[in-house]
Amino acid sequence: MSGSTSANEFQVVVVGFGPSGAVAASLLGAEGIRSLAVDRDRAVYDKPRAIALDHEILRLFDNLGVAEQLRPYIAPFPASEHFGARGQLIRRIDMVSEPYPLGYTPTMVFTQPPVEEILRAHARSYPSVEVELGTELRRIEQAPDGVTLELRGDRGTRNLTADYVIACDGASSSVRRQLGIGFDDLVFDEPWLVVDLRVNVSGLAKLPRTAAQFCDPSRPTTYIVGPGTHRRFEIMLLPGEDPRAMEQPEQVWRLLARWLTPDDATLWRAASYRFHALVASKWREGRVFLAGDAAHQQPPFIGQGMCQGVRDVANLVWKLARVLRGDSGDALLDTYQDERSAHVRELTTRIKAIGHVICERDPEAAAARDIRILAEGGGEPRTITRQEIVPPLSCGLRADAPHATNGTLFPQPWVLTAGGRQLLDSACGAGWRLVLRGDSALAQSRDVAARAAEMGLRRIAIARADRDAGAGVLREESGVVTDWFARHGCAAAIVRPDHYVYGVAADEADLAGVLSGLAARLQ
Numbered sequence: 001m002s003g004s005t006s007a008n009e010f011q012v013v014v015v016g017f018g019p020s021g022a023v024a025a026s027l028l029g030a031e032g033i034r035s036l037a038v039d040r041d042r043a044v045y046d047k048p049r050a051i052a053l054d055h056e057i058l059r060l061f062d063n064l065g066v067a068e069q070l071r072p073y074i075a076p077f078p079a080s081e082h083f084g085a086r087g088q089l090i091r092r093i094d095m096v097s098e099p100y101p102l103g104y105t106p107t108m109v110f111t112q113p114p115v116e117e118i119l120r121a122h123a124r125s126y127p128s129v130e131v132e133l134g135t136e137l138r139r140i141e142q143a144p145d146g147v148t149l150e151l152r153g154d155r156g157t158r159n160l161t162a163d164y165v166i167a168c169d170g171a172s173s174s175v176r177r178q179l180g181i182g183f184d185d186l187v188f189d190e191p192w193l194v195v196d197l198r199v200n201v202s203g204l205a206k207l208p209r210t211a212a213q214f215c216d217p218s219r220p221t222t223y224i225v226g227p228g229t230h231r232r233f234e235i236m237l238l239p240g241e242d243p244r245a246m247e248q249p250e251q252v253w254r255l256l257a258r259w260l261t262p263d264d265a266t267l268w269r270a271a272s273y274r275f276h277a278l279v280a281s282k283w284r285e286g287r288v289f290l291a292g293d294a295a296h297q298q299p300p301f302i303g304q305g306m307c308q309g310v311r312d313v314a315n316l317v318w319k320l321a322r323v324l325r326g327d328s329g330d331a332l333l334d335t336y337q338d339e340r341s342a343h344v345r346e347l348t349t350r351i352k353a354i355g356h357v358i359c360e361r362d363p364e365a366a367a368a369r370d371i372r373i374l375a376e377g378g379g380e381p382r383t384i385t386r387q388e389i390v391p392p393l394s395c396g397l398r399a400d401a402p403h404a405t406n407g408t409l410f411p412q413p414w415v416l417t418a419g420g421r422q423l424l425d426s427a428c429g430a431g432w433r434l435v436l437r438g439d440s441a442l443a444q445s446r447d448v449a450a451r452a453a454e455m456g457l458r459r460i461a462i463a464r465a466d467r468d469a470g471a472g473v474l475r476e477e478s479g480v481v482t483d484w485f486a487r488h489g490c491a492a493a494i495v496r497p498d499h500y501v502y503g504v505a506a507d508e509a510d511l512a513g514v515l516s517g518l519a520a521r522l523q
Helices: 019-030 055-064 067-073 112-124 174-179 201-206 249-256 305-325 330-358 363-376 424-428 446-455 480-488 508-522
Strands: 010-015 035-039 052-054 074-076 080-083 089-094 107-110 129-133 136-143 146-153 156-167 183-199 211-214 221-225 230-236 265-280 288-290 382-385 414-417 420-423 433-437 458-464 473-476 492-495 501-505
Touching (some): 019 055, 019 112, 019 305, 055 107, 067 112, 089 363, 112 129, 129 146, 183 201, 265 330, 414 424, 420 424, 433 480, 446 458, 473 480
Parallel strands (some): 035 129, 089 382, 156 288, 458 473
Antiparallel strands (some): 080 089, 146 156, 183 265, 211 221, 414 420, 414 473, 433 492
């Protein structure tokens, strides 16, 4: 179906204008898709909830042109030191070292309210995007040629139609409930208290300099270093404790007494949660798609909650754009659930495993846990990276020929251009790309260049800065891409608009096969 022939008022309606919904609206706007975003709340919630994002998400924000506006509210996420039952260091979770694979600090903390305001304003800047706040979805009905939504807001109650709907309306999603879609329970249910503080100079001197996980069976506690003076504690609640009572300031300060007094900080937020591991049984019902918390919830132990929602919409929107333009058939949209559900389930399983280690309440089991974790490091605390915890795409739109790189994120180097030092996406743009090792025969092949142009792939050849690879070849600063090619035994990578590798090839014959497979899958 082509959007140009649609009789519906909008091509896409986004229900929910939190971070995932705002990013979805911006991505739709960047594609020129006639869109409406609605939210029943008029203003951004003025307290922090999400606190972490990673380099994949900042790369997307940079593609949208909004990263520089966000930088004042973002800071590096320091290593998280895990302390055992006796207070001994048992392991660290950190980020990969430089040169950073995507060009940005791999893991970051951020302050949600101003970031969300910027994301909303950016979405509104696109001519094809309309936004209606204070607007509630009352009813949703589907037909073969579109979706009818009943909305109630400042313009009264009215019906409108859309080709597709993206439901980003949170954990209690009314769209999900109206569609009758349930959650698969991945069996994690623990009560925690989340406390956000603005800490003064005296308080900062008392706190750890890095993030920390206190795996104390008497009271497991997480400590996170946010931007500026923002600090967060996540404190496990014990059997018999009333979650609402534990939110009260006197109880909060009692729990924080080990580290701080009320003279050291201002209490910003205290909210009790049950940390769940839930994934929607279906992510697509006809022309309606679930995304963000409407589709999944996971424990927060490596800070992937908001990242997952942004990954959802980044995966979905470029596929919707192809279908709306008539470039691909509707079956392409089925890969959204295939890819994102499997990815979320695998990452949630890994996060659960970390959570079970942290949440151990039995002293003997906790002591055994500490011995086991130290043994895994040869008797010393070992360091694992957050990046190795996040899995690749394991299915969906990937090349049929198996390869370790299929479904992984393609790296982004700093390249040296006539305009100065730039990140690859800034220099060359995103979209579908064919990236070639600059010193390979593939980079010199006219047939390869012609095939890439025929398929609408942006051809990019990259070589090391110290190599004279000839005209039309970009020089990269730190060997990020050329080392990646060498490590994986290939000379070409087909990269999707969301930066995941579709497939790779070592020579022209291999590449011809991979490109033919891609053309068939997309059409």
